[in-house]
Amino acid sequence: MSTPILGIDLGTTNSVVAYTDDAGVTQVITDENGDRIVPSVIHFQSGGDVVVGRHAKQNASVEPDRVAKVFKRGMGTPVFQDGADPFAVDGKTWTPEALSAIVLTKLAGMAEQHFGEPARRAVITVPYYFGEPERAATRSAGGIAGLDVLQIVNEPTAAAIAHGIDQGAADGVLLVFDLGGGTFDVTVMRYTADGSMDVIASAGDRELGGADFDEAIAKRIGDVVERESGLDVKDDPYLLADTYALAEELKKELSTSQTATKRLPVAGKPIMFTLTRAEFEGLIADRVELVEDAVLNALDKAELDGSDVDTVLMVGGSSRIPLFQEMIRRITGRDPQLTKNLDEDVARGAAMLGAKLGGDLDPRSQLAQRPQPKDAASHALGLTLVRGQPQEQYNQVVIPEGTPIPHKGTHMLAAASEGQTELELVLNEGRDEDLDFVRELGKSTGRFSRPVRLGHPLRCELEYTADQLVEVHVYDGETSEHVCELRVQHSGMLSPEEKEDARSFLAKAEVR
Amino acid sequence: MAAAAWIESLDVPPRPTPQDARAFFGVPPDPEAKLDANISRKRRSWRSKTRERRVSENAARKVEAALKLIDILATFVKRGVLEELDLERLRESFVEAPETVVGELDDLWRIVEELVASGRLDEALRVANEARERFAGTPTANAVFGWLAAQASRRGAETTDVLRREGLAAIREAIGAGERNADTYMAQAVLQIDLQDGEGALATLREAQDAISGGLTPWMSSHKCEAHALLGQTPDAISSALVAVTDETTDLALRSNTANALVHLVRHSILPIASRQELALYRDVVDVAAWCASGAPEAEDFVRPYRLWATEAGSRVYAGRLELRTIGAVLTGFLLLPALNRWRSKPQWRIFRDGPGSIPPEIFELVALRDVPLYVHGDAMAKLGWRPDEFVRAGGGG
Numbered sequence: 001m002s003t004p005i006l007g008i009d010l011g012t013t014n015s016v017v018a019y020t021d022d023a024g025v026t027q028v029i030t031d032e033n034g035d036r037i038v039p040s041v042i043h044f045q046s047g048g049d050v051v052v053g054r055h056a057k058q059n060a061s062v063e064p065d066r067v068a069k070v071f072k073r074g075m076g077t078p079v080f081q082d083g084a085d086p087f088a089v090d091g092k093t094w095t096p097e098a099l100s101a102i103v104l105t106k107l108a109g110m111a112e113q114h115f116g117e118p119a120r121r122a123v124i125t126v127p128y129y130f131g132e133p134e135r136a137a138t139r140s141a142g143g144i145a146g147l148d149v150l151q152i153v154n155e156p157t158a159a160a161i162a163h164g165i166d167q168g169a170a171d172g173v174l175l176v177f178d179l180g181g182g183t184f185d186v187t188v189m190r191y192t193a194d195g196s197m198d199v200i201a202s203a204g205d206r207e208l209g210g211a212d213f214d215e216a217i218a219k220r221i222g223d224v225v226e227r228e229s230g231l232d233v234k235d236d237p238y239l240l241a242d243t244y245a246l247a248e249e250l251k252k253e254l255s256t257s258q259t260a261t262k263r264l265p266v267a268g269k270p271i272m273f274t275l276t277r278a279e280f281e282g283l284i285a286d287r288v289e290l291v292e293d294a295v296l297n298a299l300d301k302a303e304l305d306g307s308d309v310d311t312v313l314m315v316g317g318s319s320r321i322p323l324f325q326e327m328i329r330r331i332t333g334r335d336p337q338l339t340k341n342l343d344e345d346v347a348r349g350a351a352m353l354g355a356k357l358g359g360d361l362d363p364r365s366q367l368a369q370r371p372q373p374k375d376a377a378s379h380a381l382g383l384t385l386v387r388g389q390p391q392e393q394y395n396q397v398v399i400p401e402g403t404p405i406p407h408k409g410t411h412m413l414a415a416a417s418e419g420q421t422e423l424e425l426v427l428n429e430g431r432d433e434d435l436d437f438v439r440e441l442g443k444s445t446g447r448f449s450r451p452v453r454l455g456h457p458l459r460c461e462l463e464y465t466a467d468q469l470v471e472v473h474v475y476d477g478e479t480s481e482h483v484c485e486l487r488v489q490h491s492g493m494l495s496p497e498e499k500e501d502a503r504s505f506l507a508k509a510e511v512r
Numbered sequence: 513m514a515a516a517a518w519i520e521s522l523d524v525p526p527r528p529t530p531q532d533a534r535a536f537f538g539v540p541p542d543p544e545a546k547l548d549a550n551i552s553r554k555r556r557s558w559r560s561k562t563r564e565r566r567v568s569e570n571a572a573r574k575v576e577a578a579l580k581l582i583d584i585l586a587t588f589v590k591r592g593v594l595e596e597l598d599l600e601r602l603r604e605s606f607v608e609a610p611e612t613v614v615g616e617l618d619d620l621w622r623i624v625e626e627l628v629a630s631g632r633l634d635e636a637l638r639v640a641n642e643a644r645e646r647f648a649g650t651p652t653a654n655a656v657f658g659w660l661a662a663q664a665s666r667r668g669a670e671t672t673d674v675l676r677r678e679g680l681a682a683i684r685e686a687i688g689a690g691e692r693n694a695d696t697y698m699a700q701a702v703l704q705i706d707l708q709d710g711e712g713a714l715a716t717l718r719e720a721q722d723a724i725s726g727g728l729t730p731w732m733s734s735h736k737c738e739a740h741a742l743l744g745q746t747p748d749a750i751s752s753a754l755v756a757v758t759d760e761t762t763d764l765a766l767r768s769n770t771a772n773a774l775v776h777l778v779r780h781s782i783l784p785i786a787s788r789q790e791l792a793l794y795r796d797v798v799d800v801a802a803w804c805a806s807g808a809p810e811a812e813d814f815v816r817p818y819r820l821w822a823t824e825a826g827s828r829v830y831a832g833r834l835e836l837r838t839i840g841a842v843l844t845g846f847l848l849l850p851a852l853n854r855w856r857s858k859p860q861w862r863i864f865r866d867g868p869g870s871i872p873p874e875i876f877e878l879v880a881l882r883d884v885p886l887y888v889h890g891d892a893m894a895k896l897g898w899r900p901d902e903f904v905r906a907g908g909g910g
Contacts, residue, residue: 204564296552296556300557301557436571436574
């Protein structure tokens with residue numbers, strides 16, 4: 001028997017690794033401290049070792065320049081967020097992809113410790129809004145960490161699997177509300193009695209999560225500290241770290257209590273800080289509005305009302321905040337489903353999916369009875385075409401999001417100008433017609449063997465393969481002559497040399 | 513996951529009507545009751561475009577402009593207030609302006625009309641100019657250019673006489689080459705009027721009447737009114753105005769154009785009123801202008817001060833020294849007060865015309881230095897022997 005396939009929730013603020021055994025029982029793997037949740041924070045120690053998790057988070061105040069966090073927001077790009085400088089330590093630059101590889105190395109190490117032998121196969125989750133470059137970067141990060149990534153799966157799908165939505169006896173509409181530490185996703189899915197689940201709409205906020213709520217409380221604490229002691233918490237990294245830690249504690253306590261009081265030592269003198277739930281809700285009111293906006297927006301996109309939703313799953317640590325549960329009740333009229341360990345649901349779902357993919361499940365287990373999940377295009381793919389008078393370029397969707405892959409299709413197009421001799425083929429990701437709102441994935445140019453007239457027929461053949469390769473061929477509609485081709489397959493941000501460099505770093509350094 | 517077209521659309525005419533604004537929010541096809549919900553929905557949808565994923569700076573700017581546009585139109589549909597300046601700026605910020613290419617000459621009229629309708633007059637002129645070079649000597653290319661010059665002359669304050677003259681030359685060439693239709697004749701007449709050639713415009717309209725079956729269109733009559741007004745031919749201007757507005761009662765733009773022409777006539781040819789006969793003439797013209805303007809809000813506002821002056825100008829005001837009137841009245845036991853008033857009173861038009869020298873300053877100030885007479889005499893003040901800025905800080909107009 002091989003080691004189980006790992007289910008990994010590679011989160012913005014926290015990561016979790018789980019597995020499902022042959023009997024269909026899912027367990028979360030703990031680290032050396034017994035922690036089930038590993039903060040996605042990396043501390044590059046001066047000696048060359050790398051610390052990931054709780055200790056790295058604690059070290060953020062000691063050596064902030066050597067600590068990387070919330071890098072998932074920049075996955076698929078060289079930096080953590082728009083306009084930010086690249087993260088560099090000791091002259092070496094680290095991309096979000098390479099940093100994610102470090103976190104995955106830590107999680108793989110935990111699994112190895114747990115099983116007593118390496119566990120190399122994994123299913124990794126990503127937010128639904130991740131496009132092809134971000135997914136490719138995540139897959140690449142797994143590769144650098146020595147993992148064989150069997151599938152990249154959407155977080156809401158994993159959450160739904162963890163809750164057994166795929167074993168329902170009837171059809172229905174599911175809303176997955178995933179408010180994590182750094183991002184917020186809301187996904188509307190349709191599930192059927194045969195266990196299939198299709199995403200029909202999604203919305204969210206790539207820069208909204210528990211960290212923002214901590215920030216709001218930390219600001220309030222900072223004001224109180226300044227008023228009572230005259231100190232600016234931002235001037236003292238230790239005090240700043242304590243302030244954020246206190247803010248997080250207060251936030252968590254207010255999920256179960258109406259009032260929370262904590263003590264913060266400032267210059268040897270304790271300052272008592274009390275926050276009521278109502279005050280907390282006031283502090284985050286603007287963010288709450290964004291959350292509600294996203295939920296309503298997902299329903300708008302799905303052309304559904306809140307009352308059409310049959311089941312609501314709330315996952316992600318910040319879903320514990322009662323205000324959001326009330327919001328869901330108000331919008332849908334339903335009580336949301338929450339588990340005690342809602343930080344672990346996504347990883348558990350990924351592990352269950354992994355077990356099914358591995359084929360080692362006991363056929364008598366309940367999980368083995370569930371249907372095999374289908375892979376589908378997470379985003380629409382389109383081609384840049386020309387229309388109208390005056391002519392304008394726009395994105396024409398050729399593979400709608402949710403299309404099962406592998407997929408093959410043929411589209412008839414036409415030459416855009418009189419005497420046209422060349423053809424530019426541009427593949428975009430996104431469903432908007434406006435080219436400013438889609439992402440160009442690749443382009444190529446081809447030549448006709450003779451000038452063609454305006455409206456000359458062209459046949460466009462597309463193939464989207466299971467290994468995420470998109471291939472487009474354009475043929476002359478009259479002569480079947482091949483005019484142009486485009487092949488797009490993302491493999492992450494890093495070049496082969498950079499990947500090798502990151503691998504050798506991880507081989508030498510001790511990741512703890 | 514396809515969004516309803518109205519959610520994605522940012523198309524709005526340069527001067528939207530309340531119906532345009534409602535359609536911007538999907539009402540119809542949705543019922544009126546969904547207006548508020550649709551406004552929120554459109555706002556949410558556009559806001560999500562930058563919150564959900566990383567977008568280019570250009571896209572972020574578009575979203576910002578779209579959200580402001582949504583706010584402006586939401587205010588318009590809910591409160592009836594339209595911030596036109598912001599609207600125009602915002603439209604420019606996200607309206608794509610690809611360079612227009614004309615394939616065939618037959619497409620030229622349609623393309624320029626579409627460009628003009630979408631507020632892209634400069635692009636239309638560029639296209640028409642290019643077409644004149646490409647299809648040199650063809651009546652269509654010349655007619656289109658001349659028509660656009662007339663459109664530009666009526667729409668933009670920055671239109672120069674050079675463009676008007678060039679447009680006039682092009683349209684003459686087109687008519688000479690056989691392009692004889694209402695549009696070309698009207699464009700020629702408009703350009704002549706705007707170049708202050710009233711006689712030329714009347715000649716064009718006479719030629720049009722002979723060339724086009726069915727006689728002058730209501731708009732041609734309105735332009736005829738303009739030409740007569742330009743020449744100070746009051747009876748002809750009035751009769752052309754009556755024909756124009758009687759023939760076409762529902763076109764508010766036509767009503768507005770005709771009323772403006774008559775106001776131009778009174779400002780340039782009748783004011784300042786110098787006799788009872790001129791007062792009667794002024795009243796007649798303003799009455800017709802008010803009738804023409806009826807139903808067109810902007811034109812009604814424009815004509816309103818002239819109507820007020822038509823009422824006030826004939827009323828008499830005591831113009832003698834007030835203290836002498838008081839003494840006279842007291843000494844005669846107020847028996848001679850009516851006679852004193854009658855003896856020393858003057859109609860307001862005369863006080864205004866004669867200026868401040870002949871009557872006590874406080875009386876002059878009460879009668880002449882007011883918004884209404886100063887406004888209506890804006891262009892005619894030069895004909896008076898006194899200047900309002902010697903007495904007041906602000907005023908005038910026109």
